[in-house]
Amino acid sequence: MRPVDIIGVGITNFGKHIETSLVELGGRVAIEAVKDAGIKPSQVNAGFFANMQAASIFTDFTVGQNVLWQAGINRVPVFNTENACTSGSSAFNLAWMGVASGMYDIAIVVGAEKLVVPNLGLMQAGSTELDTLEGLVVPNAFAMRANLHMATYGTTKEQLAMVAVKNRRHAALNPLAQFRTPITVEEVLNAPMIADPLTRLSCCPNADGAAAVILCASEYSTRYTTKPVRVAASVLVTGSYENPCNMAQWDADKRASGIAYEMAGIGPQDLNVVECHDAFTISEIVHYEGIGLCPEGEGGRLVESGATSLGGKIPVNPSGGLLSKGHPVAATAVAQIVEGVRQLRGEAGACQVEGAKVFMAECMGADKAGDVKTCTVNILQN
Amino acid sequence: MRPVDIIGVGITNFGKHIETSLVELGGRVAIEAVKDAGIKPSQVNAGFFANMQAASIFTDFTVGQNVLWQAGINRVPVFNTENACTSGSSAFNLAWMGVASGMYDIAIVVGAEKLVVPNLGLMQAGSTELDTLEGLVVPNAFAMRANLHMATYGTTKEQLAMVAVKNRRHAALNPLAQFRTPITVEEVLNAPMIADPLTRLSCCPNADGAAAVILCASEYSTRYTTKPVRVAASVLVTGSYENPCNMAQWDADKRASGIAYEMAGIGPQDLNVVECHDAFTISEIVHYEGIGLCPEGEGGRLVESGATSLGGKIPVNPSGGLLSKGHPVAATAVAQIVEGVRQLRGEAGACQVEGAKVFMAECMGADKAGDVKTCTVNILQN
Secondary structure, three states, rough: OOEEEEEEEEEEOOOOOOOOOHHHHHHHHHHHHHHHHHHOHHHHHHHEEOOOOOHHHHOOOOOHHHHHHOOOOOOEEEEEEOOOOOHHHHHHHHHHHHHHHHOOEEEEEEEEOOOOOOOOOHHHHHOOHHHHOOOOOOHHHHHHHHHHHHHHHHHHHHHHHHHHHHHHHHOOEEEEEEEEOOOOOHHHHHHOOEEOOOOOEOOOOOOEEEEEEEEHHHHHHHOOOOOEEEEEEEEHHHHHHHHOOOOOOHHHHHHHHHHOOOOOOOOOHHOOOOEEEEEHHHHHHHHHHHOOOOOOOOOOHHHEEEOOOOOOOOOEOOOOOHHHHHOOOHHHHHHHHHHHHHHHHHOHHHHOOOOOOEEEEEOOOEOOOOOEEEEEEEEEEE | OOOOEEEEEEOOEEOOOOOOHHHHHHHHHHHHHHHHHHHHHHHHOEEEEOOOOHHHHHHOHHHHHHHHHHHOOOOOOOEEEEEEEHHHHHHHHHHHHHHHHHOOEEEEEEEOOOOOOOOOOHHOOOOOHHHHHHOOHHHHHHHHHHHHHHHOOOOHHHHHHHHHHHHHHHHHHOOOOOOOOOOHHHHHHHHEEEEEEEEEEHHHHOEEEEEEEEEEHHHHOOOOOOEEEEEEEEEEEEEEOOOOOOOOOHHHHHHHHHHHHHOOOOOOOOEEEEEOOOOEEHHHHHHHHOOOOOOOHHHHHHHHHHHOOOOOOOOOOOOOHHHHHHOHHHHHHHHHHHHHHHHHOOHHHHHHOOOOOOOEEEEEEEEOOOEEEEEEEEEOOO
16 A cells, blocks of 8 residues: 545535535535646545535435536546445545555545435434334433533533534634634533534434535656645444443454554654544543543543643534534545644634644544444644 | 455345345345355455445445454445445455555455335435436337437347346246246337337346355465456446446446456457346446457347357356346345356356356446446456
8 A cells, every 4th residue: 555645625614505515515526626726626536525415305326427417527437425424524535445455546526415404304214113113312322421421531521612612613614613602611501402412502403515525546646736735544444242241342443543543654653734524522522532542531631721722732523513614424434524623724813723633533423322433533744 | 466265155146025124135145145155254454335315215334344353344344335336346455455565465345235125225326417307217228328329230129028038038047037937029028118129128127135255365265265266357347427428338347357358368269258237238238348258349240049048159147137136236246256156166057158268247337328438347357
């Protein structure tokens, strides 16, 4: 396997795109990424498109071909991929494998999602499953995790809320984020209850959005850009489904990040900036522990210390995270990588982590019971 | 890229599986393939699952993880792939790349589909597209192709019907096929009209079904089996969307098979047996021409000559094809490969092509307008 760089990125704002179709959203970021990479569309050897909800909401299929055609990319292999919240990073992992293997020199990854429609779909994900029919939808499953984490490790409701407050503070600096007005711990705690202890401000909002990256064999990347960003590790694992397990810890995070650290030849202490999958406030805290930013059970105290704020020791979700940007499912994990590229290029604007050299994107796809179906960890390096 | 073999296969009958869930169908073939390969589930390094309709019919997502867990395969990377009728062969192409690249030593591919439900979904595929709303659903698009082929090349309705008759004659020999009672040209012509000139017997029926294959780096395959089957070529291309184009020819077939022949170092004259995507009778005739079994426009006369019947010069769809087996979308292209493995192992029973050494599986995914979104060609060799 040969080294691979990211040479171009594209992203929309996350929010309501009522007048824009899924194909247009995806096409827009594909065009932007091709332009950013300084390549011609005909130089792209393969396309990997990620989407989760188009089939169930719009009965649309094989969307990636239409999306890439908008950018002048056709005839070459195009794959449509779905892997829950890691749909985008799964497409990225496949594209990385394609380029690293020598099969393709240049590949594009596009993640796009339209969620802001009357028939949402997400809350009924897996309606054939008994646990969902009985009420175990996603927020409930994460609320149970939060309660267990509080009971086991002494994490407080205030610490949970601090995740939302921190990420909103970051989002205020990101013009592409959906919600940018700063909030307080009290506001989070007093927001309408969704599933105790998770209030509305503890849960990520819906959004439409799209993001794209272009991967290139490192041996060719400087032909196109003066700022290639190296993919130091790309890892995808599946949940273990093992019982008994500790529902307040994520084994998949530990396995995926462990493999990624080994691939990159680094450890958690070497990270300068992280984007992780903060679908709920509790998620970010458990991810801290899973990827090794702090010992098991210390996640609540880590956010309280300020270490994961911009200006802290290891800023997490400088973009504002899912909690403030929203969660256009298949765009989310690609957007994390776009943020990483901007950080390592020094182009992250007011969200910039000074001198960032090593970035991690963590994303996880869980079912309603909180079982982890997929987990991805990508490390980028300058 | 290193050589890759198929070391195990699994398949269900195609037809109504009312009492069996999608996950059970997929799990069943995964278990069968693992057993057939003589490996332990824990030796599988990655899983590639293909499905098209579960999200729109059942609002199910990330199904592959559940399917493979049935077979004791978890923790390793699992990817869910959709690419219309080539969903299964797209998953196969990715798995092949994964093993050929050295990323994985052993990978499993499962294609599974449940279609036999009241809310079909297929006829409304892409309901946000104007052409579909105006009535250009799949059978209409293929009827237009058939009319153009007849007008351009002198193909007759009787020749179209002969495709259905031949494939039903083959299906009578295949215990896994859905419809096995022989039919006549007159019966095909006199069946209820769907879209002139295509009658009900000219269109593939729906079905539930699943199929699986296990890929292994050739350097290790003889550890597990005495009958490895080599993947001589695996190719996926996307339609060109170019205008003006000849709607009675498939450029994607020509490009994909051309690349595949070059990879395998053979030509169409070297093929012993073919499975191709006979969603409609006209499809098989155009595929003959696209993959080079005969010159452009000669497909109707080729089937009439008997060359593509079992016992003929180059038998096509010895399994009975989609026209007799049915078309459980994402299972179809994997099932083609399973048939190829059985042919090259000499285990195809009454459908066996004597001494078969070189097999091609061709599959195509088209949208309602008959534009080709994806086309796959896989060549297997003994």
